[in-house]
Amino acid sequence: MKGLRTNIGLATVVLLATAALAGATTTPTAAPGTVNYVEGQVALDGQGLARKQTGSTLLETNQVLDTGQGKAEVLLTPGVFFRLGDNSEVRMISPGLADTRVELVKGSAMLEVDQLYKENDLSVVVGGSTTRIEKEGLYDFHAEPASVSVIDGKATVYEGDAHVDVKKGHEALLASGQPLKSRSLNKEAVESDALYRWSKLRGEYEADANLNAAYMVNAYGGWYGPGWYWDPFWNFYSFLPGYGFLYSPFGWGFYSPGWVWGHPYYRYPAIGHAGFRAAAPNAGHYAATAHTAGPRMESAGGFHGGGFAGGGFHGGGGFGGRR
Numbered sequence: 001m002k003g004l005r006t007n008i009g010l011a012t013v014v015l016l017a018t019a020a021l022a023g024a025t026t027t028p029t030a031a032p033g034t035v036n037y038v039e040g041q042v043a044l045d046g047q048g049l050a051r052k053q054t055g056s057t058l059l060e061t062n063q064v065l066d067t068g069q070g071k072a073e074v075l076l077t078p079g080v081f082f083r084l085g086d087n088s089e090v091r092m093i094s095p096g097l098a099d100t101r102v103e104l105v106k107g108s109a110m111l112e113v114d115q116l117y118k119e120n121d122l123s124v125v126v127g128g129s130t131t132r133i134e135k136e137g138l139y140d141f142h143a144e145p146a147s148v149s150v151i152d153g154k155a156t157v158y159e160g161d162a163h164v165d166v167k168k169g170h171e172a173l174l175a176s177g178q179p180l181k182s183r184s185l186n187k188e189a190v191e192s193d194a195l196y197r198w199s200k201l202r203g204e205y206e207a208d209a210n211l212n213a214a215y216m217v218n219a220y221g222g223w224y225g226p227g228w229y230w231d232p233f234w235n236f237y238s239f240l241p242g243y244g245f246l247y248s249p250f251g252w253g254f255y256s257p258g259w260v261w262g263h264p265y266y267r268y269p270a271i272g273h274a275g276f277r278a279a280a281p282n283a284g285h286y287a288a289t290a291h292t293a294g295p296r297m298e299s300a301g302g303f304h305g306g307g308f309a310g311g312g313f314h315g316g317g318g319f320g321g322r323r
Contacts, residue, residue, distance in 0.1 A: 037051075113138070139153060
């Protein structure tokens with residue numbers, strides 16, 4: 001009888017897992033302004049946000065999201081993450097796909113742009129100046145004193161009748177009373193900032209969730225093109241490109257379901273790690289780790305790291321998680 005109860009319990013867990021995976025692939029894509037993740041003190045128009053509200057909470061036109069001792073991640077167009085630092089405030093100006101504009105009212109924010117189409121008009125307003133994003137990359141904004149830093153990519157800053165192009169490794173001081181110009185960026189100072197480090201970690205989690213989502217689409221269906229896909233293991237939206245693969249400015253990879261299906265192993269470089277992480281949806285339980293500076297290979301044939309927790313799956317890396 002004990003063995004029967006165990007088998008029934010395992011069967012129930014498998015059924016629940018299958019339902020969660022299938023349901024994840026049919027969740028409608030997130031609209032620009034979707035609050036994807038919060039930690040600490042975060043409020044929308046003065047009302048506190050709990051983590052369980054993420055994914056279903058939308059920052060709409062003229063609404064304000066602010067943080068105390070906390071941080072927040074907001075999705076803009078597919079492949080674009082807006083991350084708000086401690087003691088900061090952002091107002092949504094326009095949540096349109098072709099016209100996406102937010103205003104950093106106070107504090108700091110970081111914009112990770114993994115995919116940008118020529119039809120996208122993506123802008124951030126700070127201190128009366130408007131920064132238009134021209135290329136995929138990583139952008140850092142501060143309201144006091146107002147500035148924009150281009151860690152990677154390219155942006156054009158407009159201030160009154162003046163404008164200036166800001167390229168990779170440069171910054172511009174805004175509304176300083178001085179002529180608008182670009183100057184070299186202290187990259188070490190940026191990379192030591194708490195928001196940069198938090199954004200880099202969020203970028204890695206998003207890349208792991210991408211692997212989960214790509215596998216789920218292949219296994220259970222629900223593909224409707226490039227965009228945001230809900231991942232029940234991580235409890236936030238992940239990004240899937242329409243075809244092939246791309247790298248984020250942090251060096252993490254984002255893969256389309258078709259590319260994952262067509263390649264038994266897929267890899268993305270991990271900046272700051274020993275080499276490449278490799279994973280294969282159909283690789284069984286193969287796992288090997290190189291003891292040199294060469295490639296690191298990990299299995300995606302089973303659950304790793306997180307296991308089961310809290311009454312359901314808990315994403316400690318999901319399929320092919322961390323070692």
